[in-house]
Amino acid sequence: GAGVSQSPRYKVTKRGQDVALRCDPISGHVSLYWYRQALGQGPEFLTYFNYEAQQDKSGLPNDRFSAERPEGSISTLTIQRTEQRDSAMYRCASSLISRQRRQETQYFGPGTRLLVL
Amino acid sequence: GEDVEQSLFLSVREGDSSVINCTYTDSSSTYLYWYKQEPGAGLQLLTYIFSNMDMKQDQRLTVLLNKKDKHLSLRIADTQTGDSAIYFCAEGSGQGGKLIFGQGTELSVKP
Numbered sequence: 001g002a003g004v005s006q007s008p009r010y011k012v013t014k015r016g017q018d019v020a021l022r023c024d025p026i027s028g029h030v031s032l033y034w035y036r037q038a039l040g041q042g043p044e045f046l047t048y049f050n051y052e053a054q055q056d057k058s059g060l061p062n063d064r065f066s067a068e069r070p071e072g073s074i075s076t077l078t079i080q081r082t083e084q085r086d087s088a089m090y091r092c093a094s095s096l097i098s099r100q101r102r103q104e105t106q107y108f109g110p111g112t113r114l115l116v117l
Numbered sequence: 118g119e120d121v122e123q124s125l126f127l128s129v130r131e132g133d134s135s136v137i138n139c140t141y142t143d144s145s146s147t148y149l150y151w152y153k154q155e156p157g158a159g160l161q162l163l164t165y166i167f168s169n170m171d172m173k174q175d176q177r178l179t180v181l182l183n184k185k186d187k188h189l190s191l192r193i194a195d196t197q198t199g200d201s202a203i204y205f206c207a208e209g210s211g212q213g214g215k216l217i218f219g220q221g222t223e224l225s226v227k228p
Binding site for chain 1 (some may be wrong): 152158159160161162214215216218219
């Protein structure tokens with residue numbers, strides 16, 4: 001079955017440009033997460049959604065970063081006026097919400113590697 | 118605050134056991150996870166343990182949890198060259214919400 005997919009896989013942009021990163025979660029998964037992973041570090045939480053509602057955006061570093069999931073499926077992470085420090089791997093994950101509230105595994109996509117020149 | 122610490126590198130010989138260690142600070146974490154990252158691939162969940170358990174075994178993998186010391190370890194028995202990867206421990210509530218990851222331990226398995 002299809003896992004979490006992300007596009008593009010690689011993005012090179014110039015400082016000051018806007019970029020949009022896309023995440024397509026596993027079909028039927030209610031929750032969708034965005035993480036950022038710098039080289040040599042673990043993923044760092046940015047934001048997450050249940051359905052189309054943004055539940056927590058405490059990890060977004062500043063107001064240049066925004067995310068949406070308008071129909072509760074595909075999500076877009078947008079970075080405006082990119083800076084060199086935004087260069088990183090951006091990872092998306094999705095999970096079910098179990099009625100029994102058992103452990104809900106987050107399944108990760110391959111990531112988008114962003115390089116800001 | 119929330120923090121997860123791991124040693125950065127581990128090198129073992131093929132066939133030996135590997136032990137990767139992790140410490141965490143958030144005593145409210147309900148689940149602790151081990152993820153594996155191979156080059157060009159996403160993070161793959163290996164195993165997880167509920168915080169009221171001491172040990173969990175899954176084939177070659179054994180997870181030990183010392184809740185008093187907030188110490189988690191992953192033991193890989195009979196390590197193979199295919200086990201070479203970066204291993205991340207993470208903590209979370211297990212019911213939605215963010216995972217807090219360590220910085221990863223790079224495991225190198227020499228033939």
